[in-house]
Amino acid sequence: MSMHSGFTRIAKWASRFTGRPLCFALAAGLILVWLISGPLFGFSDTWQLVINTGTTIITFLMVFLIQNTQNRDTEAMQIKLDELIRASRDAHNALLDLEELDEAALDRYRNRYQALAKTARDGGESDEIEDRRASAGPDL
Incomplete structure (x- = not known):
């Protein structure tokens, strides 16, 4: 298995998982646990740094997953549109592959x-x- 196909499989799985209500509930639960733990840690700088670092890392990784998903969706849509143009008798075939x-x-x-x-x-x-x-x- 190539690195590209491995990334694609992981990206598809991650985008499906993170787009579900369960994932949102898990993230909200994690924030709630962090908030509740504030008094335990005296609302210290380290306590704040944990959530800031965690959310920054997750956001950074999600940017790549979202871009990958959007690229795949756009490419599939372009192929479908190209086929509709090609198959339509009155369409202008010069419009095929306009995105290039x-x-x-x-x-x-x-x-x-x-x-x-x-x-x-x-x-x-x-x-x-x-x-x-x-x-x-x-x-x-």
């Missing part, structure tokens, strides 16, 4: 589609698909 383009290219596409949307809202033709449908008759 640079900002300038994305801005050009965004501006084009914003202009099409504005034209459609203003009652004009929305795009060439509508032109083809109109000229082909009511069956499309």
